[in-house]
Amino acid sequence: MNSFTNDFYLKKGIIFLNHGSFGATPKPVLQTSQFYQIEMEKQPVEFLGRRAGSLLENSRNILANYLKTSPQNIVYITNTTIGVNIIARSLELGAGDEVLATNQEYGALDRTWKFLSQKRGFQYINHPLKVPVKASGEVIECLASGITKNTRVLFISHISSPTAMIFPLKEMIQIAKENQIITVIDGAHAPGQLELDLDALGADFYVGNMHKWLCAPKGSAFLYASPSSAHRIEPLVVSWGWQSENPSGNQLVDFLEWQGTRDISPFLSVPSAIEYQEQHQWKEVRTRCHHLASLAYQRITELTTIPPLYPDSLDWFSQMVSLPLPNSVNTDELKDQLYDRYQIEIPIISWNNRKFIRISIQCYNDESDINALMNALTHLIPF
Ligand SMILES: Cc1ncc(COP(=O)(O)O)c(C=O)c1O
Known part of the structure; x- marks a missing residue:
């Protein structure tokens, strides 16, 4: 107690x-989510048809401030699994290309990459990291030794699922950049456990769960795409935002935010989860x-x-x-x-x-x- x-x-x-x-x-955070569910039920068409866009925008602005990036660079998604699927399926990879990952990635997402590698003919490589480690240089050196002239993508967890190890991301992203390698970061465990500064981190893509360590309701996560990489993202679920008659000026949001009718209250409660942690x-x-x-x-x-x-x-x-x-x-x-x-x-x-x-x-x-x-x-x- x-x-x-x-x-x-x-x-x-x-x-x-x-x-x-x-x-x-x-x-208190769950109460916020329930408040929005009830708001929706009072007038569902008003809520989802007229209010959802600005409510989501407001929530996204607060999240962007928390993650130290621009609201233009992020969009709410339901979970990290969906986020990595969106990115992996969007990237144009084919025969001869390699996706480099560690042997500490989350099993479901290993499956995502393996599934696509079989369909598209690229190689998905789980590079074995030497353990135990004593200094971050050992991890960086070991992973960097897996880079070849064919490496197009580096997929790496911020905090690994099986080992809970924090990876030296900043250095790895820097090495990837020097080699023109696209970085895709699985940050499922990072928001709430680590202070994030997405702009300073410099990844091409970063996906994080709000429903783990930030303690937001289940079904709240985000996808970040850097301004120079956002054009690569395609809508995994094609809906009204593709070839929109009313584009918002933010393609990431247009392509990914509206995926048909669903409960958006977990997204709208993220500011409440941020506030809860700040107040405590x-x-x-x-x-x-x-x-x-x-x-x-x-x-x-x-x-x-x-x-x-x-x-x-x-x-x-x-x-x-x-x-x-x-x-x-x-x-x-x-x-x-x-x-x-x-x-x-x-x-x-x-x-x-x-x-x-x-x-x-x-x-x-x-x-x-x-x-x-x-x-x-x-x-x-x-x-
Ligand atoms: C490292 C890592 N990535 C991704 C996920 C998947 O998260 P979600 O189930 O929210 O998609 C998990 C879940 O525990 C995880 O540990």
């Missing part, structure tokens, strides 16, 4: 250490969460004696950390036992022929959650 507990609907008695998979939304001194919350993640790092490492993948530092992880477990662990069994016997919701992951536990710390967690996890692991894992 802490001062945030009552702001969430999370079930009492469940130790929720998996904000990284599906994050919980604070009650989120920098301090984040620091407290990182310290707890770091405590889990130290205690699990002490228990397993297996070297972690990266140093215990804010440069490598923020509120989420993945730690190696003995290979003898049965991932499904351990996950079920943690939930069924100890009411702990936490992912146990297989990656690169190894086993990991990924701990997510959000504002509502405290040290007693780590203590409970350690107690359960001590009993469940045979050392």
Whole structure:
């Protein structure tokens, strides 16, 4: 229990250490979303037909300010999976071309690229990164060694799903630029965990979830395209915005925002999620969460004696950390036992022929959650 507990609907008695998979939304933010749903129901044609455009524009302006970019460069989408699909399908790639990624990308998006590579004849390469790492230079050097004269796209997570590692993005984007390689960043876990400055980052494309660490309602994400790359984006779902009779002057928004009738309340509640975090001194919350993640790092490492993948530092992880477990662990069994016997919701992951536990710390967690996890692991894992 802490001062945030009552702001969430999370079930009492469940130790929720998996904000990284599906994050919980604070009650005031959810109330904003419900307010807009009711507004829509009062006069659906008025809401979707006349008000939606300016409501979305206002929400986009606030989001752009938060992400440190121009509202011209971003558009709301439902989730990161859709965003990466939009970008991957838009890029003109064919036989002889290569898309370079790491071996730490999110499985669903590996599938997106593999599917397209089979249809279009380009190569999708999951370049293996050496672990453990001690310095960012090692990651940069290793990934850069995967660049060839055929590399057209670099697809890379900002924070990796299986390892929770923060990638040295700025340097990688710089190297890609020097090699005329288009950068596509999967930022599913970054907004809310990291301070973002999209203009300074300089990626061609960046997709981020608002419904994970910003705690906005499910179904809120954004797609960023730099001014020099936005022309490459095509509408994945072709609707009124293509060959529009009333173009807004922003092709990204015209092509992607209206995808037929749908609930836009998650998009409209993003300003409320930003405000919630500002009102609660989120920098301090984040620091407290990182310290707890770091405590889990130290205690699990002490228990397993297996070297972690990266140093215990804010440069490598923020509120989420993945730690190696003995290979003898049965991932499904351990996950079920943690939930069924100890009411702990936490992912146990297989990656690169190894086993990991990924701990997510959000504002509502405290040290007693780590203590409970350690107690359960001590009993469940045979050392
Ligand atoms: C790194 C990464 N990318 C993309 C996604 C997909 O996010 P969504 O389900 O919101 O599309 C996830 C989900 O956990 C993820 O961890």
